[in-house]
Amino acid sequence: MSASLTERLREARARRGALLSEPSTTAFRLVNGAPDGVPDVTVDCFSGLPVVSLYRDFAPAEEQALLDAAWEAWAPRSLYLKRRPREARVLANVAREVVAPEQPARGAPVEALEALENGLRFLIRPAQGLSVGLYLDMRETRGWLRGQVQGLTVLNLFSYTCAFGVVATAGGAKRVLNVDTSRRVLDWGEENARLNGQAVDRYDYVAGDVFDWLGRLAKKGERFDVVISDPPSFSTTRSTRFSAARDYPLLAEAAARVVAPGGRLVACCNLAPLTPRRFEAMVDEGVARAGREAHPVISLGPSPVDFPSSPDAPSGLKVHVLQLR
Known part of the structure; x- marks a missing residue:
């Protein structure tokens, strides 16, 4: 054997x-x-x-x-x-x-090392915990995003170590705001930015509950050309308990309220039991609740080269991109 x-x-x-x-x-x-x-x-x-x-x-x-x-x-x-x-x-x-x-x-033992993705550098800490610094199934989505954000403003929700933020900045985004509950991973995100020679403004690395910050941003009238929503399947903060299978419409609604007219919502989910059709329906439901009209731009997923799937083991990652009016 x-x-x-x-x-x-x-x-x-x-x-x-x-x-x-x-x-x-x-x-x-x-x-x-x-x-x-x-x-x-x-x-x-x-x-x-x-x-x-x-x-x-x-x-x-x-x-x-x-x-x-x-x-x-x-x-x-x-x-x-x-x-x-x-x-x-x-x-x-x-x-x-x-x-x-x-x-x-x-x-x-290896405390830390650098890895490359499409020429960008990311700090990996293999002993850090269950997650070591970079979610590899998002490589195709990050590659797509890089070509979409020249001169635009980007909101990166559930940013983790800010890989989407690094990629958006490399793609010429005018501003990227990263939001995550953990200051530790945001600090890691700042390290990733510096690894790539990118300027770091601490005000663009915000620690706190995503729903809370979406409410604040909407109330202040802030809008972004691209909003990326890549939540964990389950999460708990002091003020919210989130389950993607139950709560994604609420998240899509809150995110849609801060998308600029003509802007895009990049909605992501990695919960395997949730089918692509059901996930897209949940996102569409949330956007409609926000009073926004939308049309689909593209659906993305992991690279079949290193994330092969089969009928018995379909891909868990779903990325639904909408343009909002």
């Missing part, structure tokens, strides 16, 4: 040939679960460093066999492990070392 698994991992890497030979991008998914022949496992690779994620409870021997096979198949300098069972959000608060060990599963 181990030899067969090693071979499957080698074959998965070989299928990424187009990315392996692209020097301007060193961050991509190496294994995408069942479509790559390794169910319940994903592997994200950052400048040659693989981060393995497990989506069920693996028996210890099974886990070690997988790590041994990955080490043999790819011979990386280090290998990090993340355990993501359904209860991972709870475990992350009470047993973080179990869910996201700070020490590598194999090889030498």
Whole structure:
């Protein structure tokens, strides 16, 4: 079994040939679960460093066999492990070392490294937690956005480490406002901007509840040419509890109120059980509640090169772009 698994991992890497030979991008998914022949496992690779994620409870021997096979198949300098069972959000608060060990599963510790995406530099911290700094399924959407924002104002909601902000600035945006609940990840976002030689204005990195800030911005009459909404599937702040499956119309409504006439709403969701048709209907419902008319611009998703899908394992990411009147 181990030899067969090693071979499957080698074959998965070989299928990424187009990315392996692209020097301007060193961050991509190496294994995408069942479509790559390794169910319940994903592997994200950052400048040659693989981060393995497990989506069920693996028996210890099974886990070690997988790590041994990955080490043999790819011979990386280090290998990090993340355990993501359904209860991972709870475990992350009470047993973080179990869910996201700070020490590598194999090889030498790596506190931080830089990875490239379409020539832009991003700081990756593989031992930081479940999320290491860059969501790779958004690469295609970020690439599209870069060509759309010259001279425009951009609001980046749920910004995390501000990858959309970095890309928008690189694309010539006039201003980018990043909003996230966490000051720590916003500081990380500022680091990413500086890595790319971009000026940093602390007023454009706002920590707080997104719904609260959308209300404030709407009340002040602020409008943006592009609003990016990429929320976690579930989140809790002091004032709100958000579930994408239940609350996306509310989010789309609040976001639509700060889109300038003729501007665009980039609505994103990564909740796998939510079908693209249902998600788009929820976004459309929210926009209509805001009293805005809209027409679809484009639907986007992850690159099929490193995020292959199948009928039994469809892509979880959905991106619905609307232009609002």
